[in-house]
Amino acid sequence: MKALHDFVKKFEPDHNNKLAHTTYDAFYTFLFQPPTVTKGGVHIKDGMDLKRLMVHVVLALQLLYVFGTWNIGHQHFVAIGEHTGLLEGFLLKVVYGLIQVLPIFVVTHVVGLGIEFFYAARKGHSVEEGFLVSGALIPLIMPPDIPLVWLAVAIAFAVVLGKEAFGGTGMNIWNVALLARVFIFFAYPTTISGDEVWISGIEKVGTEYFAASYGWAHHAFDWIFSGLGLATFGEGGQAVVDGFTGATPLGIAAKEGWAGVEAVYTEGQIFWGTIPGSIGETSVPLIVIGMIFLMVTRIADYRVIVGGLIGFFVAALMMNAIAPADLGPDTPGVFKFMAIHPLRQLMMGSFLFAITFMATDPVSSADTPTGKWIYGFLIAFIGLIIRVMNPAYPEGWMLSILLMNTFAPLIDHYVYQANAKRRAKRTSAMAKQRDELITRRGDIKVFNGDSDYRPVGNAGTYQ
Known part of the structure; x- marks a missing residue:
């Protein structure tokens, strides 16, 4: 570990180059424990820093990322009546889900972290860690076909006006991830509400729903999958099954x-x-x-x-x-x-x-x-x-x-x-109890542990 630390330190840029040093510091503190933690003769002893606290939240989200990636593909193929079993076409569904999730994840972090790096370099301090969690949450609360341009605008709005305008990490009064979602909801409501946005790759032609073309995925993966004897994408364009509805349970429950x-x-x-x-x-x-x-x-x-x-x-x-x-x-x-x-x-x-x-x-x-x-x-x-x-x-x-x-x-x-x-x-x-005790006359006994206090001389004087 020391050898790795020494190797990384060789690349530390000059402190006068604010952007370069801010970038280096972000990766350095992500890789290594902070050099100063509360140890020794203090009543609080803690080796946790903010980055590692945020990493705990990111770790708690990983199972949701894995499941959500598979479920995107599963819902798509169920809609067109193919590979309807949970494990049927499993790899195909995961690949399809990754094709949808990865661009959302990349755009979220490029835009959000880009703004964080800009403000950190401008202020001359380290990159703040708050976006680690916001960047992990935002993809999970979006529909799978969210337009990437509008997603980028929503993230810029949330980070700049909802966070940096108040002073950065630890100063925002609203949850940044939810601000991105609420911006999408009010600015582009048709992309995040209704019955047609929750299943990826389904488009409406006239009065019928069809699977959209798989494009480059068809050409890039089908020859690999077919060579392994696995299910393939095909060319798309299949009609969805009769009675198809992309409505969520809540959407149905609100009416029926x-x-x-x-x-x-x-x-x-x-x-x-x-x-x-x-x-x-x-x-x-x-x-x-x-x-x-x-x-x-x-x-x-x-x-x-x-x-x-x-x-x-x-x-x-x-x-x-x-x-x-x-x-x-x-x-x-x-x-x-x-x-x-x-x-x-x-x-x-x-x-x-x-x-x-x-x-x-x-x-x-x-x-x-x-x-x-x-x-x-x-x-x-x-x-x-x-x-x-x-x-x-x-x-x-x-x-x-x-x-x-x-x-x-x-x-x-x-x-x-x-x-x-x-x-x-x-x-x-x-x-009040004390005053009543002091003004009381006569023989009184006040118990304080094993000691007896009796009045001597003037009332109110005790030994």
């Missing part, structure tokens, strides 16, 4: 309730995540694994997550109580949506992903322990109301988290005020 969802997807498909949706938000077990990892390593505060789960079930049970007992064909869709069991609501959509990886952002969330409970609770409570009651957008975590990011300082303020009042009240009560 759980009965409509069951007509298209099984509970197993929804639970394991083999359904259309954003790249990394569909698989419940893999998200829970990441959640447990972050809580065990104390990267994510359990108060936000558990508070969110409580708020989710409280809101879901309230809606169940409001929904009519009998649901018929003429029942409005909102009441059918409200009547869905809380556990089924939990499986659908991106709540678990949002409360685990978005709401726990330590910069934009509440700081106080009590504030974290309130913050997580309100995110879930408000988000589920938006999901169910908003007919135009059957999901609510993006909006509820950004809203609570805005009010997190206010939550902490009232928690601080409540703590100060409680302590002042306790101090006042103790002072």
Whole structure:
């Protein structure tokens, strides 16, 4: 390791070359532990720096990347009626998914890190580490066919106006990844909502859906796959199967309730995540694994997550109580949506992903322990109301988290005020007890451990 360290140090540029030294420092601190950590005669001993903290979050997302890459290909081929089994055409599906995911990942990091490097060089300090997590999250919350140009614009907006304008890492008041998504949602809504964006490579011609041409992938991989006796891409253009719908379970539930969802997807498909949706938000077990990892390593505060789960079930049970007992064909869709069991609501959509990886952002969330409970609770409570009651957008975590990011300082303020009042009240009560004791006359005995204090001479004088 020392030899590698010495080899890397040979390439350290002059400090006067700000851009070059900023770039070098970013890679150096990524490869090696920081030279100074808190050790010795202090009450806090920690070898963790911010980069390594962020790397823990990135590691927790890796299973979602692997699954999401495969699921992109799986959903595409299921739509055209080919390789419908989970393991059929497995390598073909993974390659197809990589062709979609890699450009999104590369554009995200080239644009986001490019802006980070520019601002770091301009300010003359090291590259800030915050984008490690934002850059890992953004691809996972996008649809697989998101136009790369609009993605680049959204990332530039989120990093410049949502982060650097406030001073950089640790100073932003909103979650950067969610800002990128909300920009896409409001600026280019047709690319991130509706029933046609969640399955990659499907285009509508007239009134029919067809698989788009596979282009260079057909020529680059088919001869390799055919030589190995594996399934190939073909030339594309196949018609999708009869009854095809690219709608997510939430999109169906908003109109037809759980009965409509069951007509298209099984509970197993929804639970394991083999359904259309954003790249990394569909698989419940893999998200829970990441959640447990972050809580065990104390990267994510359990108060936000558990508070969110409580708020989710409280809101879901309230809606169940409001929904009519009998649901018929003429029942409005909102009441059918409200009547869905809380556990089924939990499986659908991106709540678990949002409360685990978005709401726990330590910069934009509440700081106080009590504030974290309130913050997580309100995110879930408000988000589920938006999901169910908003007919135009059957999901609510993006909006509820950004809203609570805005009010997190206010939550902490009232928690601080409540703590100060409680302590002042306790101090006042103790002072009152003391004054009553001093002014009391006659023989009294005050127990303080094993010592007895008795009045001597004037009342109020003790030995």
